[in-house]
Amino acid sequence: xxxxxxxxxxxxxxxxxxxxxxxxxxxxxxxxxxxxxxxxxxxxxxxxxxxxxxxxxxxxxxxxxxxxxxxxxxxxxxxxxxxxxxxxxxxxxxxxxxxxxxxxxxxxxxxxxxxxxxxxxxxxxxxxxxxxxxxxxxxxxxxxxxxxxxxxxxxxxxxxxxxxxxxxxxxxxxxxxxxxxxxxxxxxxxxxxxxxxxxxxxxxxxxxxxxxxxxxxxxxxxxxxxxxxxxxxxxxxxxxxxxxxxxxxx
Amino acid sequence: xxxxxxxxxxxxxxxxxxxxxxxxxxxxxxxxxxxxxxxxxxxxxxxxxxxxxxxxxxxxxxxxxxxxxxxxxxxxxxxxxxxxxxxxxxxxxxxxxxxxxxxxxxxxxxxxxxxxxxxxxxxxxxxxxxxxxxxxxxxxxxxxxxxxxxxxxxxxxxxxxxxxxxxxxxxxxxxxxxxxxxxxxxxxxxxxxxxxxxxxxxxxxxxxxxxxxxxxxxxxxxxxxxxxxxxxxxxxxxxxxxxxxxxxxxxxxxxxxxxxxxxxxxxxxxxxxxxxxxxxxxxxxxxxxxxxxxxxxxxxxxxxxxxxxxxxxxxxxxxxxxxxxxxxxxxxxxxxxxxxxxxxxxxxxxxxxxxxxxxxxxxxxxxxxxxxxxxxxxxxxxxxxxxxxxxxxxxxxxxxxxxxxxxxxxxxxxxxxxxxxxxxx
Ligand SMILES: C[S@@+](CC[C@H](N)C(=O)[O-])C[C@H]1O[C@@H](n2cnc3c(N)ncnc32)[C@H](O)[C@@H]1O
Numbered sequence: 001x002x003x004x005x006x007x008x009x010x011x012x013x014x015x016x017x018x019x020x021x022x023x024x025x026x027x028x029x030x031x032x033x034x035x036x037x038x039x040x041x042x043x044x045x046x047x048x049x050x051x052x053x054x055x056x057x058x059x060x061x062x063x064x065x066x067x068x069x070x071x072x073x074x075x076x077x078x079x080x081x082x083x084x085x086x087x088x089x090x091x092x093x094x095x096x097x098x099x100x101x102x103x104x105x106x107x108x109x110x111x112x113x114x115x116x117x118x119x120x121x122x123x124x125x126x127x128x129x130x131x132x133x134x135x136x137x138x139x140x141x142x143x144x145x146x147x148x149x150x151x152x153x154x155x156x157x158x159x160x161x162x163x164x165x166x167x168x169x170x171x172x173x174x175x176x177x178x179x180x181x182x183x184x185x186x187x188x189x190x191x192x193x194x195x196x197x198x199x200x201x202x203x204x205x206x207x208x209x210x211x212x213x214x215x216x217x218x219x220x221x222x223x224x225x226x227x228x229x230x231x232x233x234x235x236x237x238x239x240x241x242x243x244x245x246x247x248x249x250x
Numbered sequence: 251x252x253x254x255x256x257x258x259x260x261x262x263x264x265x266x267x268x269x270x271x272x273x274x275x276x277x278x279x280x281x282x283x284x285x286x287x288x289x290x291x292x293x294x295x296x297x298x299x300x301x302x303x304x305x306x307x308x309x310x311x312x313x314x315x316x317x318x319x320x321x322x323x324x325x326x327x328x329x330x331x332x333x334x335x336x337x338x339x340x341x342x343x344x345x346x347x348x349x350x351x352x353x354x355x356x357x358x359x360x361x362x363x364x365x366x367x368x369x370x371x372x373x374x375x376x377x378x379x380x381x382x383x384x385x386x387x388x389x390x391x392x393x394x395x396x397x398x399x400x401x402x403x404x405x406x407x408x409x410x411x412x413x414x415x416x417x418x419x420x421x422x423x424x425x426x427x428x429x430x431x432x433x434x435x436x437x438x439x440x441x442x443x444x445x446x447x448x449x450x451x452x453x454x455x456x457x458x459x460x461x462x463x464x465x466x467x468x469x470x471x472x473x474x475x476x477x478x479x480x481x482x483x484x485x486x487x488x489x490x491x492x493x494x495x496x497x498x499x500x501x502x503x504x505x506x507x508x509x510x511x512x513x514x515x516x517x518x519x520x521x522x523x524x525x526x527x528x529x530x531x532x533x534x535x536x537x538x539x540x541x542x543x544x545x546x547x548x549x550x551x552x553x554x555x556x557x558x559x560x561x562x563x564x565x566x567x568x569x570x571x572x573x574x575x576x577x578x579x580x581x582x583x584x585x586x587x588x589x590x591x592x593x594x595x596x597x598x599x600x601x602x603x604x605x606x607x608x609x610x611x612x613x614x615x616x617x618x619x620x621x622x623x624x625x626x627x628x629x630x631x632x633x634x635x636x637x638x639x640x641x642x643x644x645x646x647x648x649x650x651x652x653x654x655x656x657x658x659x660x661x662x663x664x665x666x667x668x669x670x671x672x673x674x675x
Contacts (some may be wrong), residue, residue, distance in 0.1 A: 041446035
């Protein structure tokens, strides 16, 4: 990177983008229409932009989605834990998604051959999930420390809701897993009850949770998780599997 | 905020499946003509409604009307957050339901067991009407939420002919295909597919009645195309750029069409889907597309022009038995105009592969002058009203379908005036 007199947005010691240059509004209203490009359909998502070392020579599809990925800590951990799996973070705030992009790009430079499988898109996940993923394409979806939207009339802004679960059930393959965690007890109860009451999801057993290496990352891998841990806050998680409904509706 | 703006509403038309009656809605006015008896129908409100004496059954613009597939029922709904179910035999209202939000679309399952409607928040509601009796008002039926498009206005709702799927199209270019459940009151959670390909709002959906093509769909959009889909997979089979093929882009002179200038506003399958009638902004008449579902092709067959009038249809209806296409243009109250509302009805007969389609003159209209008086409100239409209406229709279609694009400034000022913020201060 050429040195300039101006303060670089990248840290000199680590080569990683400095977070403070990417500060953004704390909360976004997912209901307002922002203007960013939306792929017409999943087949319009340009994989070679996101994964230039893998495409166009591969026919792989994205399998993990970190919804509301924030500063991308989870993606970074997952990228090396599942080096063969393509994954994407979805983030509404453009500065934050820019930060994640830069973060991944510099990790790719610093660690040749690694982090090629992770990328980020700036989008409103509540509106455009079906534009990114085909039916049954995903095997994992993450919703870590989503915005709580306390007021009753704002509950429809929550990223987990009975209606949105229909869409998540659509993009998740049977057996796919949805991971949620929050430090807000009320939201934790809400997410759990939405999942519990949905006919296309069932809870993982204690044993299964124990055996899943990803569960451990929920509270430790993301920036928000680390903040909660520092403050010794409690967390509430709900991990559910996409199932075939017991009574076929059609 | 938008609630206060007076929005013009396009005129709507629906033809009874056995061609026993025709209904036109313009503004809050609902007009029905009995084609068998050759007289205008007097609608009768249900007893539970407070203002049974009122001549208007809706208090604000009607946004959706339709007959059930068997022709026993008729529904009307709109901006007054009211949905009415009528017996299309007695023309008595058998059920009035209030919604929390304005209603933008309605559908009736083909077995007449459920009525669905979409509200302005993108939520689709279902009312179970099994065992209704045309002479008995339905009691205490409450709608329950069925599915939701996240904060997008639903422009069209349609059941597949076998009732297996319910389709919902929205302003975000999306068509969602959902399995219609056995127990709809528990919600519809299994999405079958999304039909994605339109690059503007989706305005209209139409299925084929032919048994073997029950899962094929046509859609019209603000992107000026009509598309053919397989709804089980969501696969796009063919696209017809109607504005281009019908020569609408050239007539413009500068080669660049104005934005949203040629939105497809309605479409309708005829002859079991062999021919598709299309209403498109900027075309005085209709475009007929020929559709070959097995070859998966959709091509422009011909344009039927309506001479002598600036007639750009707002809505289409098809009478299969008579091979007639019923078309209406019009709007609710025109701002700054003495005409409270405006509607003009025409019929194109001879919708056939071999025959030549003919735009019927007013003297040849089924139902004659009486029909025009009933459905248009007047037998003769004022030329000036026409031109004003054509402009207003354009605006109406835009308001209805196109997202308002706010500048960042106005967005900020809207935020400041938002009610929840005000309360805090
Ligand atoms: C509290 S942060 C948590 C971030 C991250 N998951 C973590 O654990 O550190 C929630 C994030 O979700 C994003 N977000 C909220 N609504 C969204 C939406 N509709 N689509 C995409 N991202 C959204 C916010 O911009 C914010 O960055």
